[in-house]
Amino acid sequence: MKLKGYRRPDGRIGIRNHVLVLPCSLCASETARFTASLVDGAVYIPNQGGCAMVKKDLEITLEVLSGLAANPNVYGTVIIGNNCEGVQASLLAEKIREKTNKPLETVVIREAGGTIKAVELASRYAAQMSREAGMLEKEAFDISELILGTECGGSDPTSGLAANPVLGKVSDKLVELGATVILSETSELVGTEEVLAPRCKDEATKEKLLRIIRENEAHFERAGESLRFGNPSPGNKEGGLTTLEEKSLGCIHKAGESTIMDVYGYGEMIHSKGLVVMDTPGQDIASIAAMVAGGAQLVIFTTGRGTPTGNGIVPVIKITGNAETAQLMADNIDFDASSAITEGRDMEELAEGLFELAVQTVNGQKTKAESLGFNDMSLARECNFC
Amino acid sequence: MYGCVKLHEKDTVATAILPITSGEEVHYRFGGQELTVKACTDVPVYHKLALVDLKKGDVVTKYGQKIGYALQDIPKGAHVHTHNLYSTMPKEASTQEE
Numbered sequence: 001m002k003l004k005g006y007r008r009p010d011g012r013i014g015i016r017n018h019v020l021v022l023p024c025s026l027c028a029s030e031t032a033r034f035t036a037s038l039v040d041g042a043v044y045i046p047n048q049g050g051c052a053m054v055k056k057d058l059e060i061t062l063e064v065l066s067g068l069a070a071n072p073n074v075y076g077t078v079i080i081g082n083n084c085e086g087v088q089a090s091l092l093a094e095k096i097r098e099k100t101n102k103p104l105e106t107v108v109i110r111e112a113g114g115t116i117k118a119v120e121l122a123s124r125y126a127a128q129m130s131r132e133a134g135m136l137e138k139e140a141f142d143i144s145e146l147i148l149g150t151e152c153g154g155s156d157p158t159s160g161l162a163a164n165p166v167l168g169k170v171s172d173k174l175v176e177l178g179a180t181v182i183l184s185e186t187s188e189l190v191g192t193e194e195v196l197a198p199r200c201k202d203e204a205t206k207e208k209l210l211r212i213i214r215e216n217e218a219h220f221e222r223a224g225e226s227l228r229f230g231n232p233s234p235g236n237k238e239g240g241l242t243t244l245e246e247k248s249l250g251c252i253h254k255a256g257e258s259t260i261m262d263v264y265g266y267g268e269m270i271h272s273k274g275l276v277v278m279d280t281p282g283q284d285i286a287s288i289a290a291m292v293a294g295g296a297q298l299v300i301f302t303t304g305r306g307t308p309t310g311n312g313i314v315p316v317i318k319i320t321g322n323a324e325t326a327q328l329m330a331d332n333i334d335f336d337a338s339s340a341i342t343e344g345r346d347m348e349e350l351a352e353g354l355f356e357l358a359v360q361t362v363n364g365q366k367t368k369a370e371s372l373g374f375n376d377m378s379l380a381r382e383c384n385f386c
Numbered sequence: 387m388y389g390c391v392k393l394h395e396k397d398t399v400a401t402a403i404l405p406i407t408s409g410e411e412v413h414y415r416f417g418g419q420e421l422t423v424k425a426c427t428d429v430p431v432y433h434k435l436a437l438v439d440l441k442k443g444d445v446v447t448k449y450g451q452k453i454g455y456a457l458q459d460i461p462k463g464a465h466v467h468t469h470n471l472y473s474t475m476p477k478e479a480s481t482q483e484e
Contacts, residue, residue, distance in 0.1 A: 157432040240433035243473035246453035344415030
């Protein structure tokens with residue numbers, strides 16, 4: 001199947017054409033915001049990290065920030081550094097260059113002579129990129145070049161009954177067509193070992209998967225919590241969930257039933273085709289950020305209670321199986337799958353509808369969150385990686 | 387009015403989408419077919435009911451996959467929950483104790 005997108009010099013294909021103004025740290029974030037506000041087509045990332053971090057967190061932050069710049073929906077990037085932060089502008093530029101050869105400029109606030117001079121310089125770079133980006137023409141690409149991130153949040157009993165099974169069918173179809181689908185949120189995978197391990201393509205992949213689950217549990221244990229005991233919770237049981245397998249299946253179902261080809265670290269660039277797992281926290285925004293950094297051009301998000309979530313770089317399609325949510329949050333929900341429950345409508349039919357919406361979104365139709373200009377961003381840290 | 391949802395061809399349980407009363411004919415739709423199951427117990431909304439007669443020790447299937455084992459014989463149309471379905475997941479004792 002042919003879709004239309006923007007071919008990047010590194011060979012990847014984007015479905016949006018943003019100029020990214022990327023602050024190295026929280027100290028550079030406001031300067032980045034001023035800069036992006038001056039330039040049409042520019043987005044900035046509110047960065048709340050980038051400094052005062054342990055080594056592991058510095059690595060995670062560099063991985064994600066460089067991944068955001070490398071995301072194919074980005075035409076080019078203007079890095080903004082303060083001067084003294086842990087994520088040094090030169091270090092970030094180097095990391096971005098390891099991932100992509102797209103347009104890249106760097107402005108350091110101290111070197112430029114303060115915020116106003118830095119904004120002048122950075123906005124000129126960004127405006128130049130915006131003009132160049134406007135010259136690009138879309139070209140046809142095969143759907144196998146698409147990377148879909150899947151996410152769920154604000155789940156309720158309808159999530160497992162409609163939204164996740166419908167998205168699961170779309171995920172399976174994409175994998176069949178040669179594309180890549182990401183299953184995220186490691187904390188949701190605790191308890192799925194028996195289900196997911198046999199679905200891994202080989203022993204090495206299985207070991208990687210079991211390792212990220214063990215490490216995630218260890219994070220919780222260090223904080224004095226357990227994901228496994230007492231799960232499903234009394235509230236889950238009252239809601240009709242009996243076993244941990246059942247609860248987990250309701251969630252992982254959204255990524256379909258394909259073979260797991262590989263397991264990636266938080267924000268690591270994805271090179272595989274087929275279904276892959278990424279080690280992300282259960283917090284939706286930080287999970288989406290990592291999949292975007294991994295190269296996902298599109299995210300589909302299932303929700304029961306409803307969520308406004310959007311991302312500045314990648315369209316996030318939101319789907320619910322809860323008829324009330326679809327109505328109450330019509331400004332935020334893109335696809336209503338509740339007829340699977342209320343009318344016994346065929347999941348296949350609904351999946352076709354969602355697939356069609358995904359194709360339209362790839363080809364340029366804005367999601368609800370995009371039309372509202374949403375730009376949610378959160379980066380996970382090792383010390384609160386749960 | 388549909389009363390439950392079956393999610394996968396292989397499933398031996400369905401999920402109630404309305405509160406179900408014992409003796410009720412519960413309608414559902416799967417693979418384009420109109421189907422019914424007669425409830426033999428009450429089933430709260432979003433809880434499971436058996437679509438087939440299950441023997442003690444049988445695998446119980448939802449989403450086309452195993453969600454646990456029948457702790458006792460479970461007749462078609464009965465509520466399936468912690469009293470008659472258990473998990474053998476390692477380290478997960480919570481459901482089996484109840």
